[in-house]
Amino acid sequence: MTNSPHPVDRGLPAGRLLLLGLQHMAIMYTGCIAVPLIVGSALHLDDASVALLVNADLFVAGLATLVQSVGIGRIFGIRLPVVAGATFTVVNPMILIAAQYxxxxxxxxxxxxxxxxxxIAKPFAALIRFxxxxxxxxxxxxxxxxLLGPGAAMIAxxxxxxxxxxxxANLGLAFGVVALMVLFTRLLHGFLGQIGPLLALVAGLLVAIPLGRAQFSGVGDASWFGLASPLHFGxxxxxxxxxxxxxxxxxVSFTETTADLIAVGEITGRPATGPDLARGLATDGLSAIAGGFMNSFPDTAFAQNVGLVQMTGVRSRWVVAVTGGLLVxxxxxxxxxxxxxxxxEPVVGGVAVVMFAMVAVVGVQNLTKVDFSGNHNGFVVAVALGVGLLPAFGLDPSGNSIFFQHFPAWLRTVCGSPITVAAVLAxxxxxxxxxxGRRRGQDPLRAR
Structure with missing residues (x-):
């Protein structure tokens, strides 16, 4: 009698792998290319250089996603369905560094x-017990x-x-996509139910085309092949x-990635151990090195794809490996x-806001395991949630957080992220x- 593989390691038919991998890519694509577009614009790069940044970003994100899902020995890759993409945390520091140096x-x-x-990947991963x-x-x-703030910006x-x-019209497209996701999730079963978000996204695109909301002129202008040479800028x-x-x-990136890796481990039924987490975090470090040489950006685990794993129930890491291949x-x-x-963007945003909210749902599910009676755990959640989210609501008209705008630049890098503030407080x-102050013999690490 042979043991069947864990769902994380189980392969799927080629057609399903391709469609499910494409679904992951469609959901993360806009967020992934947003970083090079923002940085390129802020640095006043020409169109050719911005296109170079986008290509390099997709290439490195694909490599990082492949490493996370497939793994390299005992050093890199958590071997879970984790999609990597450029982190927004890097945008302001990159712009400031470029302006000065x-x-x-x-x-x-x-x-x-x-x-x-x-x-520091291994020492940082040791903190998982806390x-x-x-x-x-x-x-x-x-x-x-x-993340609902950026999701709202994609729509409105x-x-x-x-x-x-x-x-x-934009709101109608987005809400129509959400309505289709609800309909497909309720009525479709099996594989069609699993690709419900992709079907809703395609339907939204088909509606957007006759409305003039989809512009394909850039497709004809784009080249068939292009990859930036290493150290293109010198x-x-x-x-x-x-x-x-x-x-x-x-x-900051490690903090966000840690939470996402823990979430994926729990969703898939393969909880991330310290060594697993160390390999996942080391992949973030590897992506920064590759990004530095290839004119790209550091990568982190994308939360919207964590939400997709939760929503569809598809746990195979080989699906995400296909996503990595597609990105390359x-x-x-x-x-x-x-x-x-x-x-x-409103079409993608309609799918994205549901995926972002699914990440919050995973957090609520985790909190149901916590004992809130006769202790201060509710207070801990309240402070971390209340103070942590302040930067997400103190925004300028362009949607940038200005809550800590009078802090030094290096401190804004930390405090400007709700995720980092909440992580430190919690x-x-x-x-x-x-x-x-806990007495000897007591177990402080039980599920609270």
């Missing part, structure tokens, strides 16, 4: 931060809720002062301040990426109320 310092600091990430459901549940809840617009903000430089700033970004191909064939970029408050 030049773009070569951006990529030099990124390479140095990747080496730093490799060195991430009980009280901490991980709170953090996942904050991640899901804080990125500038609340723009006259077109909240265009009824040899990297390593100003100390820039390196320190990017190392802080790496710590897109990085090499810009014309394919240009086609997906033509999908209107972690410290759990130690304060549930660990310090």
């Amino acid at each position: 030049g773009i070569t310092a951006v990529y030099g600091a990124m390479i140095a931060s990747g080496v730093f990430g490799l060195l 991430f009980p459901p009280l901490v991980s549940g709170t953090l996942l809840l904050v991640i899901g809720v804080s 617009g990125h500038d609340t002062g723009d006259a077109s903000y909240g265009d009824p 040899a990297p430089t390593f100003p100390v301040a820039a390196v320190v700033s990017m190392c802080v970004v790496m710590l 191909v897109m990085g090499l064939v810009p014309k394919i990426g240009a086609f997906l970029a033509a999908i209107p 972690f410290v408050l759990n130690l304060l109320f549930n660990h310090l």
Whole structure:
């Protein structure tokens, strides 16, 4: 009698693998290319250079996703269905570093931060014992809720002062996609039910085309093949301040990735151990090194894809390996990426907000394991949730957090992220109320 493989390791028919992998890619694509578009615009790069950044970003994200899902020995990859993509945490530091030291310092600091990430991956992963459901549940809840802001921007617009903000046609597209997701989830079963989000996205695109909301002109302009040469902008430089700033970004990225990896482990029924987490975090460090050489960006686990795993129940890591392969191909064939970029943001946003909310649902599920009677656990959640989410609501008309705008630049990198603020508060408050001063023999790590 042979033991059947765990659902995480189980292969699927080729057709299903391709469609499910495409679904993961369609959901993460807009968020992935947003970082190079924002950075390229802020640095006043020409169109060819911005296109280069996008291609490199997709290529490196694909490699990181492949490594996370397939693994490399005992060093890299958590071997779970984890999709990697460029982290938004890096945007402001990259812009500030480029303005002061030049773009070569951006990529030099990124390479140095990747080496730093490799060195601290294992020690950082050892902290997993201090991430009980009280901490991980709170953090996942904050991640899901804080991402609804970017989701809303995808639907209504990125500038609340723009006259077109909240265009009824855009809202109608997004809400129509959400309604179709509800309908498909309720009526479809088996494989069709699992690709419900993809079907809703395709339907939204088909509606958007005759409305003139999908612009495919960029597809014809895009080349069939393109990959930036390593160190395209010149040899990297390593100003100390820039390196320190990017190392802080790496710590922030580790915090977010840790919560997502823990969530994926619980969703799939294969909880992440310390060594598993170390391999997953080391992959973030590896992606920063690769990004520095390939003119790309550091990657982190994408929360919307965690939500998709929760929603569809498809736990196979080989699905995500296909996503990684598709991203690599897109990085090499810009014309394919240009086609997906033509999908209107409101259509993708309709799917994304549900996926973001699913991450929050995983956090709530974690918190149901916590004992809230006769202790201060409710207070811990309230402080971490309340204070952590403040940066997500203190926004300027363009949707950028300005809550901590008068803080020093390096501190804004940390405090400007609701995820980081919530993680630090939940972690410290759990130690304060549930660990310090506990009598010998008591178990402080039981599910609270």
